[in-house]
Amino acid sequence: MAGLAAAFGSGAMTNSIDEVEHTDLILAIGTNTTENHPIVGMKVKRAVRRHGAKLIVIDPREINLVKYADLWLRQRHGTDVAVLNGLMNVIIAENLYAEEYVEKRTEGFAALKKVVEKYTPEYVEKISGIPAEDLKKAARMYAEANSASILYAMGITQHISGTDNVKSVANLSMLCGNVGIEGGGVNPLRGQNNVQGACDMGALPNVYPAYQAVNNDEIRDKFEKAWNAKLSDQIGLTIMEIMDGALSKKIRGLYIMGENPMLSDPDLSHVEKALQKLDILVVQDIFLTETAKYADVVLPSACFVEKDGTFTNTERRVQRIRKALEAPGQAKADWEIIAALSDRMGYPMEYASAENIMEEIRTVTPSYGGITYERIEKEGLQWPCPAPDHQGTRFLHKDRFTRGLGLFHAIDYIPPNELPDEDFPMLLSTGRVLYHYHTGTMTRLSKGSSERYPESLVEINPVDAERLNIKDGQMVKVASRRGAVEAKAQITPRPAEGAVFMNFHFHETPVNRLTNPALDPIGKIPEYKVCAVRVEAA
Amino acid sequence: MDKKIPLTIDGKEVEAAAGQTILEVAREQGVYIPTLCYMEGTTNVGACRICVVEVEGARSLVASCCTPINPGMVIKTNTSRVRAAQRLVVELLWASGNHDCLTCEKNGDCDLQNLVYWLEIEKPRFRIEPPGYQPETNNSMIQRDLNKCILCGRCVRACNEIQVNEILDFAQRGSHAKVGPAFDADYINSQCYFCGECVEACPVGAITFKQARFKGRPWEIRKVKTTCTYCGVGCQLDLNIHDGKIIKVTGNRDSNEPNAGSLCVKGRFGLDFVSHPDRLKTPLIRKDKKGELEEASWDEALKFVAKKFQDIKKKHGADALAGLASARCTNEENYLFQKFMRVAVGTNNVDHCARL
Numbered sequence: 100m101a102g103l104a105a106a107f108g109s110g111a112m113t114n115s116i117d118e119v120e121h122t123d124l125i126l127a128i129g130t131n132t133t134e135n136h137p138i139v140g141m142k143v144k145r146a147v148r149r150h151g152a153k154l155i156v157i158d159p160r161e162i163n164l165v166k167y168a169d170l171w172l173r174q175r176h177g178t179d180v181a182v183l184n185g186l187m188n189v190i191i192a193e194n195l196y197a198e199e200y201v202e203k204r205t206e207g208f209a210a211l212k213k214v215v216e217k218y219t220p221e222y223v224e225k226i227s228g229i230p231a232e233d234l235k236k237a238a239r240m241y242a243e244a245n246s247a248s249i250l251y252a253m254g255i256t257q258h259i260s261g262t263d264n265v266k267s268v269a270n271l272s273m274l275c276g277n278v279g280i281e282g283g284g285v286n287p288l289r290g291q292n293n294v295q296g297a298c299d300m301g302a303l304p305n306v307y308p309a310y311q312a313v314n315n316d317e318i319r320d321k322f323e324k325a326w327n328a329k330l331s332d333q334i335g336l337t338i339m340e341i342m343d344g345a346l347s348k349k350i351r352g353l354y355i356m357g358e359n360p361m362l363s364d365p366d367l368s369h370v371e372k373a374l375q376k377l378d379i380l381v382v383q384d385i386f387l388t389e390t391a392k393y394a395d396v397v398l399p400s401a402c403f404v405e406k407d408g409t410f411t412n413t414e415r416r417v418q419r420i421r422k423a424l425e426a427p428g429q430a431k432a433d434w435e436i437i438a439a440l441s442d443r444m445g446y447p448m449e450y451a452s453a454e455n456i457m458e459e460i461r462t463v464t465p466s467y468g469g470i471t472y473e474r475i476e477k478e479g480l481q482w483p484c485p486a487p488d489h490q491g492t493r494f495l496h497k498d499r500f501t502r503g504l505g506l507f508h509a510i511d512y513i514p515p516n517e518l519p520d521e522d523f524p525m526l527l528s529t530g531r532v533l534y535h536y537h538t539g540t541m542t543r544l545s546k547g548s549s550e551r552y553p554e555s556l557v558e559i560n561p562v563d564a565e566r567l568n569i570k571d572g573q574m575v576k577v578a579s580r581r582g583a584v585e586a587k588a589q590i591t592p593r594p595a596e597g598a599v600f601m602n603f604h605f606h607e608t609p610v611n612r613l614t615n616p617a618l619d620p621i622g623k624i625p626e627y628k629v630c631a632v633r634v635e636a637a
Numbered sequence: 638m639d640k641k642i643p644l645t646i647d648g649k650e651v652e653a654a655a656g657q658t659i660l661e662v663a664r665e666q667g668v669y670i671p672t673l674c675y676m677e678g679t680t681n682v683g684a685c686r687i688c689v690v691e692v693e694g695a696r697s698l699v700a701s702c703c704t705p706i707n708p709g710m711v712i713k714t715n716t717s718r719v720r721a722a723q724r725l726v727v728e729l730l731w732a733s734g735n736h737d738c739l740t741c742e743k744n745g746d747c748d749l750q751n752l753v754y755w756l757e758i759e760k761p762r763f764r765i766e767p768p769g770y771q772p773e774t775n776n777s778m779i780q781r782d783l784n785k786c787i788l789c790g791r792c793v794r795a796c797n798e799i800q801v802n803e804i805l806d807f808a809q810r811g812s813h814a815k816v817g818p819a820f821d822a823d824y825i826n827s828q829c830y831f832c833g834e835c836v837e838a839c840p841v842g843a844i845t846f847k848q849a850r851f852k853g854r855p856w857e858i859r860k861v862k863t864t865c866t867y868c869g870v871g872c873q874l875d876l877n878i879h880d881g882k883i884i885k886v887t888g889n890r891d892s893n894e895p896n897a898g899s900l901c902v903k904g905r906f907g908l909d910f911v912s913h914p915d916r917l918k919t920p921l922i923r924k925d926k927k928g929e930l931e932e933a934s935w936d937e938a939l940k941f942v943a944k945k946f947q948d949i950k951k952k953h954g955a956d957a958l959a960g961l962a963s964a965r966c967t968n969e970e971n972y973l974f975q976k977f978m979r980v981a982v983g984t985n986n987v988d989h990c991a992r993l
Contacts, residue, residue, distance in 0.1 A: 291868070293966065296967070305985070387930075397920065459972075
């Protein structure tokens with residue numbers, strides 16, 4: 100997000116999901132779309148099979164989309180910047196870039212040009228393993244398309260170079276004039292139902308709703324008036340810094356609403372120690388999660404079918420959820436609990452309904468200014484939607500970037516933080532599978548998902564399996580510098596030779612005991628996609 | 638502007654756009670032509686012949702779903718010849734399957750049942766001879782009974798043209814023809830992703846939601862439109878509620894975006910957690926760090942938290958407190974949570990797991 104915001108002035112998906120089906124070319128990099136965003140995956144497949152769009156997949160793993168691709172570039176894990184620079188090297192060398200667009204709508208091109216000069220296809224082949232000819236073919240295909248959409252997800256962001264990766268994706272898109280047009284753009288696919296909304300609403304340490312900086316005096320003044328309170332001008336801590344703070348006793352009390360860091364954070368034993376050090380841990384959730392087990396107070400909340408409200412999807416569309424059932428026992432909607440707690444803390448919050456809160460949100464969140472429950476009753480609206488007569492925004496940066504000119508960033512490739520060595524000779528990458536979601540607290544209770552994918556599996560390439568003498572279905576032990584877990588082997592050509600893939604849905608196989616907590620210095624995202632492991636029969 | 642084509646339909650003179658089919662024009666004009674194999678957004682195959690109409694000068698009845706209009710065409714949709722053909726089609730379909738509405742999940746929402754009623758057929762002229770397939774009940778999500786299949790191919794097109802999963806197709810020929818995954822595999826033993834598109838496409842009771850069986854009739858169900866709680870796509874879906882429970886989930890087709898009624902396995906079959914007995918029902922407090930979590934009232938729990946937070950704030954400052962909001966909760970809740978941390982607590986230590 101930080102990467103896109105720096106390049107364009109907004110971190111949100113630039114275009115709409117529907118546009119993916121009707122574009123000329125789709126470049127999917129670091130997104131296992133058919134499993135993680137199946138309905139977007141469906142549109143990609145329809146674009147290819149029914150509307151003649153071209154598809155380039157850049158992924159180290161042989162994901163399902165590869166079957167539909169015109170071209171598959173299988174890069175070594177974590178070499179995305181080199182690959183993207185290589186594509187731009189070819190496009191610039193062969194003069195295929197959008198010269199007029201670059202001149203009129205962007206800045207920083209000279210520096211970009213200089214840095215990508217050394218990323219010749221041959222040099223990139225050495226780093227990434229992608230044959231130079233394939234890279235050239237992909238570069239030409241992308242540059243020659245009238246409209247080309249880039250899709251990416253956590254395969255791009257969950258690296259120490261995550262922000263660099265995103266900036267490189269933005270570079271490529273701008274270079275060919277694809278930002279600000281129908282069917283084009285840079286489209287990060289959000290993994291969770293309301294990540295976009297949580298960010299929009301200011302559930303971030305540095306910004307209020309609509310990304311308004313907490314350390315800007317004018318803005319803070321506005322919020323102090325709106326909320327009738329004195330506000331801190333200090334930027335707060337991120338999730339990883341909060342955990343570190345708990346360990347050092349800088350943080351004494353933690354309030355967690357609907358999150359399960361005891362399964363989702365990298366290096367779980369670190370989180371475990373941090374949570375135990377707290378004077379008070381309050382967890383508000385629908386189940387007694389792994390995290391809630393460490394809590395001093397657990398507050399029962401209603402789930403999404405038991406309350407009213409809105410979610411904002413990955414394409415910035417604000418849509419309703421509606422109460423269909425009563426919550427079990429004494430469970431309450433999260434907003435009711437927060438308001439009740441606030442009352443006790445001496446700051447009364449009086450809201451009669453979720454709609455009431457939205458009315459307040461509109462007044463302090465310019466991009467949501469025109470969004471009312473009445474207007475989104477039938478179909479959601481896409482922000483920016485600043486006024487009640489505004490129709491919402493299908494794609495961003497038309498004619499002008501949010502920040503004015505699009506900014507190219509000259510980026511050099513840096514290798515992942517931890518690569519295989521003698522002691523830990525294989526590479527582990529983590530992610531989701533189709534049938535489960537995040538830490539599994541919901542999908543694992545569903546009959547169907549559990550029937551289709553009942554236990555954690557380690558995907559191992561047949562060549563490695565033979566070398567390690569591991570049979571399909573056999574229990575294996577996967578160990579990193581930080582810990583070890585056991586799971587069944589699934590022998591499949593999906594992972595590259597020398598790499599294994601695991602999911603993080605099963606608490607019995609807490610794969611984040613293995614992952615590397617090394618962070619991207621700007622996005623503060625851990626490098627879930629690469630760490631070194633040793634695999635052996637259990 | 639597209640060129641307008643003049644034609645006559647059931648005696649009414651109308652104009653339509655070049656390239657439209659007779660069926661499309663009829664629907665625009667509010668003229669009812671029944672269909673079975675027709676499915677919007679997919680290839681017109683003209684397989685079932687229920688949509689036949691009479692066209693002046695044509696040698697035989699034509700399938701309206703795949704016949705483009707011509708200037709001056711004179712179309713009749715309700716002649717006795719048309720009705721006789723439609724009756725024959727329906728009677729043959731009825732006779733070639735086990736269409737037993739008494740125990741059928743589709744009863745009340747079945748295209749074949751509706752056609753029998755509409756055409757006022759008492760019973761088929763032919764002996765009823767179902768093929769005798771074993772119903773497929775070996776997975777917990779989708780039930781298939783090919784004895785009720787009318788071979789319209791809608792499931793095949795749903796799988797190949799809408800979801801593009803490319804699992805289902807026709808196999809065998811003539812009276813042995815059937816639909817299914819390759820090598821006659823059951824769904825559970827195929828690559829099927831259980832998106833459920835075929836279930837919604839099926840006009841009869843051949844493919845149904847297994848867990849909804851015997852849980853509620855179509856006319857008893859209350860549908861509540863909502864947004865899926867899984868990934869960031871935000872699919873619009875209908876919770877099908879009966880007796881205080883979600884009995885199944887269907888795609889909502891009110892709007893084209895973002896999903897136009899299509900769903901994936903998680904949104905479709907992943908809501909069992911809602912009514913799971915392990916749901917938290919009461920606040921819990923651990924009064925002593927080494928003790929257990931014990932049930933408490935809201936009053937006790939909130940008082941306990943407020944006091945602890947205030948003590949920490951007094952002793953160590955507001956920045957000794959932190960909060961994690963949630964990418965699963967609503968906008969309204971995230972807004973209120975950050976406001977709570979910033980105002981009631983007084984710190985900007987608020988984040989959520991967007992990064993994970």
